[in-house]
Amino acid sequence: MTTLQSYIAGRWQGAGGSGTELRSAIDGRLLGTASSAALDFAEVVRYGREDAGPRLRALTFQQRAAMLRALAAYLGERKAPLYALSFETGATRKDHLIDIDGGIGTLFSYASKARRELPDERFVVEGDVEPLSKGGTFVGRHILTPLQGVAIQVNAFNFPCWGMLEKLAPAFLAGVPSIVKPATATAYLAHALFQSIVESGILPDGAVQLVVGSLGNLLDHLDGQDVISFTGSLETSLLLRNHPVVATKAVRFIAERDSLNAAILGPDAAPGTPEFDLFIRETSREMTVKAGQKCTAIRRALVPRSAWDAASAALVERMRGVVVGDPKLENVSMGPLSSLAQRDEVRARAAELATAARVLFGDPLHCDPVGADAERGAFLSPLLFACEYPLNAPSVHQIEAFGPVSTLMPYDGVDEAIEIAKMGGGSLVASIYTHDRNVADALVFGIASHHGRLIAIDRDCAKESTGHGSPLPPLVHGGPGRAGGGEEMGGLRGVFHYMQRTALQGSPSRLSELTRVWLRGAPEIEKPEHPFRYPFEELEIGQTIHTGGRTIGLDDIERFAEFTGDTFYAHMDEEAARANPFFPGRVAHGYLLLSFAAGLFVEPSPGPVLANYGLDELRFFKPVVPGDTIRVRLTVKQKTARKPEYGEVRWDVEITNQNGETVAAYDLLTMNATKDGEPAWPERAARELAATP
Ligand code: NAP
Numbered sequence: 077m078t079t080l081q082s083y084i085a086g087r088w089q090g091a092g093g094s095g096t097e098l099r100s101a102i103d104g105r106l107l108g109t110a111s112s113a114a115l116d117f118a119e120v121v122r123y124g125r126e127d128a129g130p131r132l133r134a135l136t137f138q139q140r141a142a143m144l145r146a147l148a149a150y151l152g153e154r155k156a157p158l159y160a161l162s163f164e165t166g167a168t169r170k171d172h173l174i175d176i177d178g179g180i181g182t183l184f185s186y187a188s189k190a191r192r193e194l195p196d197e198r199f200v201v202e203g204d205v206e207p208l209s210k211g212g213t214f215v216g217r218h219i220l221t222p223l224q225g226v227a228i229q230v231n232a233f234n235f236p237c238w239g240m241l242e243k244l245a246p247a248f249l250a251g252v253p254s255i256v257k258p259a260t261a262t263a264y265l266a267h268a269l270f271q272s273i274v275e276s277g278i279l280p281d282g283a284v285q286l287v288v289g290s291l292g293n294l295l296d297h298l299d300g301q302d303v304i305s306f307t308g309s310l311e312t313s314l315l316l317r318n319h320p321v322v323a324t325k326a327v328r329f330i331a332e333r334d335s336l337n338a339a340i341l342g343p344d345a346a347p348g349t350p351e352f353d354l355f356i357r358e359t360s361r362e363m364t365v366k367a368g369q370k371c372t373a374i375r376r377a378l379v380p381r382s383a384w385d386a387a388s389a390a391l392v393e394r395m396r397g398v399v400v401g402d403p404k405l406e407n408v409s410m411g412p413l414s415s416l417a418q419r420d421e422v423r424a425r426a427a428e429l430a431t432a433a434r435v436l437f438g439d440p441l442h443c444d445p446v447g448a449d450a451e452r453g454a455f456l457s458p459l460l461f462a463c464e465y466p467l468n469a470p471s472v473h474q475i476e477a478f479g480p481v482s483t484l485m486p487y488d489g490v491d492e493a494i495e496i497a498k499m500g501g502g503s504l505v506a507s508i509y510t511h512d513r514n515v516a517d518a519l520v521f522g523i524a525s526h527h528g529r530l531i532a533i534d535r536d537c538a539k540e541s542t543g544h545g546s547p548l549p550p551l552v553h554g555g556p557g558r559a560g561g562g563e564e565m566g567g568l569r570g571v572f573h574y575m576q577r578t579a580l581q582g583s584p585s586r587l588s589e590l591t592r593v594w595l596r597g598a599p600e601i602e603k604p605e606h607p608f609r610y611p612f613e614e615l616e617i618g619q620t621i622h623t624g625g626r627t628i629g630l631d632d633i634e635r636f637a638e639f640t641g642d643t644f645y646a647h648m649d650e651e652a653a654r655a656n657p658f659f660p661g662r663v664a665h666g667y668l669l670l671s672f673a674a675g676l677f678v679e680p681s682p683g684p685v686l687a688n689y690g691l692d693e694l695r696f697f698k699p700v701v702p703g704d705t706i707r708v709r710l711t712v713k714q715k716t717a718r719k720p721e722y723g724e725v726r727w728d729v730e731i732t733n734q735n736g737e738t739v740a741a742y743d744l745l746t747m748n749a750t751k752d753g754e755p756a757w758p759e760r761a762a763r764e765l766a767a768t769p
Contacts (some may be wrong), residue, residue, distance in 0.1 A: 078109075078628060079108060079111070080109070081493060082289070083285055084286075084287075085119065085123040085282070085323075088279045090364050091596070093112050094109065096110050096112055096260050096289065098264050099415065100164040100453075100525065101165055101166035101415055102163065102404075102411070102412060103448065103449060103452045103453050105164075108264050109317065110260050110288045112288060112290055112292055115292060117291070118297050119300075122297075124254075124255055124282060125302075127281070128280070128282025129253055130223075131281065132282075133224075133251045134198075136195075136196045137195060137197065138190070138196040138716075138718075139196075140190065140248060140251065140570065141188075142187075142464060143279060144187040145184065146276075147183060147276055147279065151180050151183070151273070152180050154181070154272050155172075155176055157317060158170045158172075158237065158269060159176065159292045161264060161265050161268050162175060163404050166413055167622055168403040168411050169177035169403070169406075171366050174238065174365070174366065175236065175366075176237045176708035178238045178546075179238035179269075180237075182238065182241050185548075186192070186246060186549055186570075189549070189567055193567070194399035194568070195592075196716050197592060198222070199221045199591075200572070201217060201220075202220055203218050204390060205217050205587070212596075213584070214499075215582070215597070217580050217587055219577075220572055220575040220576065220577050221575060221576050222223055222251035222252055222576075223250075223328075223565045223574055223576055224301045225298070225301030226254070226255050226302050226303075226656075227247040227252045227254045227255065227305060228257065228291070229254055229257065229305050230307065230312075231256070231307050232307045233258075233260075233415075233418070234366060234414065235366075236259070236266040238268070239266075240256050240258060240266055240269060243305050243307075243564065246564075247574045248279070248283060248575075248577050249571045250572070250574035250578055251574075252303065253282055254284045254285070255285045255294070258292055261415045261417070266286075267675065268358075270284070270286045278353055285441070295316070295319045298322065298325065298327045299321075299325045299327065300328075302327050302548060303327070303329075303573065303574055304322065304327060305327065305564075306331050308332060308333070309334060310558070317329050321709060330369065330560075330563070331560035331562040332504075332560050334371060334373055334474055335476070335500065335503045335504040335508060336375040336376055336500040336558070337500070337503045338356060338376045338496070338497045338498060338503065339355060339376070339506070339507045340493050340506065340507070340509065340519060341361050341508025342380075342490075342508060342511075342516070343510075343515060344511060344512040344515055345383075346382070347383060347387075349561070350511075351509040352383065352386070352390075352537065354509055354533050354534070355377075355387070358374070358470065359374050359514075360391060361543070362374040362482070362544055363395075363399050363460070363480045363481070365478055367476055368458070368478070368480035371504055372545040372547060373482070373542065374507070376466075376480055376482070376483055377472065377484045377485070378466075378486075378487050378497065379485075385511060391461065392459055396437075397409075400456075400458075401445040401446030401447050401448055402446065402453075404447075405446060405447050407446070410480060412445070412448070412456070418479070419455070422478060422479070423440050423441070425476065428453065428475050429461055429472065429477060430461070432463060433469065433472055434462050434689055436458070437460040438457040438458050443456055443457040455616045457480075460481075460578065461484065462484050463483050463484070464485075466485035466486075467495065472485065473499035473500050474501070481647065484571065485591065489519045494519065494523055497526070498523060500556050500558060501558035502526050502527075502556035502557020503526060504528050504547075504553065505527060505529040505530070505531065505544060505547075506523055506530055507531045507552065508531070508532050508533070511536075511538075515675060525755060526555075526556060528553065528555035528563065529547070529551060542710055545756045547735075549566075551565065552564070553565045556722065574701065584598040585597070585598045588617070593617070593713060593714045594714070596730075600711060601618040602619075602620060603619055606621060607621060607710065608652045608684070608685045609684070611684045611748065612722065612748040615715060615725060616713065619711065622709050623676040623677050625706065625734070626672055627703065627705040628700055628703070629702055629703070632672075633647050633664050636664075636671075637665070644665075646659055647662055648662065649662070658699065659699050660704065663699040663701055664700040666696045666740065668733055669696070669700060670694075670740070672706065673706070673731050674688075677708045685746050685747075686747045687746065688744065688745070689724075691745070692742065693742055693743050695740065697726065697738050697739055697741070698737055700733065704734060705734040706731050707732050707733065708731050711727060711729075712725060712726075713727055718747070721749060721750060722749050723747070723750060724745060724746070725744065725745070725747075725748045726743050728743060
């Protein structure tokens with residue numbers, strides 16, 4: 077038996093005290109003890125804030141993304157010992173995929189999102205420039221910078237790996253050190269994962285600390301630069317949120333709490349339709365995956381009253397097929413709950429539910445697990461309840477039995493289904509099963525305000541659907557009201573929870589310098605050679621060329637029309653073009669302007685520009701008529717390192733006519749080669765930084 081140590085200030089530290097016993101969910105075997113009694117929590121916070129924070133903030137997003145990717149790959153090769161330990165939490169092989177593979181997948185997903193969507197900088201520029209003056213000399217823009225505190229991540233017992241990694245990835249990318257506090261009951265698995273993270277040596281010192289056991293007086297040491305990201309029960313979230321320091325110092329608080337999620341079978345989805353079958357399959361699966369210990373599990377299954385008998389019979393039939401037992405056995409489809417205490421808790425909640433609903437399937441006090449001892453392991457039969465009049469039974473919408481427990485309830489009409497779903501008081505997710513556009517419309521817009529995620533499952537998406545219960549890194553996870561009012565993940569949104577948004581005001585020149593993004597009105601830099609001759613590192617933001625002019629004749633327009641096949645009347649028919657409210661007569665094609673602009677600004681010989689890979693923000697402001705002369709200004713707007721061999725250059729392109737009026741403007745994106753041997757790219761820089769003592 078081992079006493080699990082915490083990982084604080086870059087080293088494993090002793091537990092102190094006798095500690096809480098951690099036992100196998102399968103047979104109650106003692107696996108270890110957990111205690112944080114010996115930890116100095118002031119030092120935990122100080123180390124994160126003062127030692128680790130500056131180290132982490134010195135890295136750019138691209139460097140952090142490269143590290144996250146390397147960590148995901150490292151962990152991906154070390155799953156086997158985690159699987160072995162995960163059985164002890166009661167997880168089956170399929171459950172491992174959600175917790176362990178799902179957690180590692182979240183790291184990969186965040187690493188690649190950051191790589192594609194974040195700059196090679198230490199801050200983010202958000203949204204457009206806001207003009208704030210008539211003369212254009214005073215503008216505003218938002219920036220996001222990392223908070224200079226720590227991220228306290230308090231996790232629930234049900235997903236020891238996924239829960240840790242889905243919180244850690246966005247905080248790390250933001251540049252904020254994490255203090256991970258796993259739930260004690262399954263801390264042995266979180267501890268094993270954390271050991272791998274430490275052994276990898278990939279993250280900078282102090283980027284992550286682990287507290288095994290209670291948080292002690294850690295909250296007393298927080299301030300407004302810190303973030304608490306909590307997953308767990310309503311009661312604990314209130315304790316943390318109402319802590320005097322958290323409340324007084326406005327410590328950011330993100331809460332993911334319990335949720336009585338609904339699945340709604342549409343009135344069109346009668347027995348025999350694919351949607352009816354999908355509803356039955358999803359509801360029964362959600363009851364049994366992770367033995368129903370999922371915050372997103374379906375707790376309330378709503379069916380039209382006309383489908384009541386068929387739905388009850390089909391669900392009971394599915395429940396009969398569930399094999400409860402030792403999760404290591406191949407034929408077992410549902411393992412035990414995570415601990416005997418948790419089983420007692422679910423039995424107590426089920427007893428409360430039984431006062432408002434009748435049992436359709438299962439016995440809360442009896443279970444015959446395959447290959448295991450019913451007394452020593454935390455086994456529980458799936459419990460399906462029926463509540464015939466849910467509008468009159470508030471408790472079925474309030475009692476969360478965090479196990480394989482769900483209540484079937486009928487509704488009369490879509491409006492009533494909406495009312496019932498909303499009685500959950502705010503939920504993480506709801507799924508709707510319909511192939512009828514009007515039903516989907518009424519349900520989605522009837523309940524979206526009360527949900528963080530909605531999934532419309534039908535025959536068209538079922539095969540590839542990720543299912544009711546899976547939160548995904550690019551989509552938000554969280555819900556209003558009872559679900560905690562928090563939001564996690566959701567792509568970069570999740571990263572920004574750990575950053576401060578600041579409105580920045582000043583001249584275009586000052587804001588260009590500060591944001592490293594050239595703004596119109598800021599000085600232009602002229603250099604002796606064409607900008608296409610400079611490798612990525614040597615291009616300067618603001619570097620500009622102005623081209624000569626090109627006069628566009630009617631013959632150009634006709635030739636372009638003939639060559640491309642675009643003979644739209646506005647280019648070909650004077651009378652019809654005149655009748656159009658936007659045109660004075662025949663006008664040049666927009667695409668002709670873009671092509672001629674490229675003809676004006678490119679430097680044709682081989683050089684650092686490798687490829688044009690798109691345009692953003694293209695707008696045509698003024699028509700160009702035969703006889704007009706266009707010119708182009710091409711300015712380096714922003715640079716983002718992408719790979720060792722090349723980086724992305726965003727160019728500000730403005731096409732003007734002979735009167736100096738802007739006729740078109742856009743961002744041009746090119747990939748530009750780096751100079752041989754220059755370490756401008758994230759991977760190498762990240763490696764160098766990691767190797768620095
Ligand atoms: P819990 O008792 O609230 O525990 C959650 C976490 O809070 C654990 O790490 C726990 O540590 C810690 N904690 C407890 N008391 C604390 C205190 N006084 N100060 C600081 N930390 C404290 O919840 P649970 O029973 O483990 O988890 C089940 C609940 O979580 C269910 O209600 C479920 O719906 C919810 N949940 C929500 C989500 C979501 O994403 N919304 C996901 C999973 C679960 P110890 O283990 O050391 O006590």
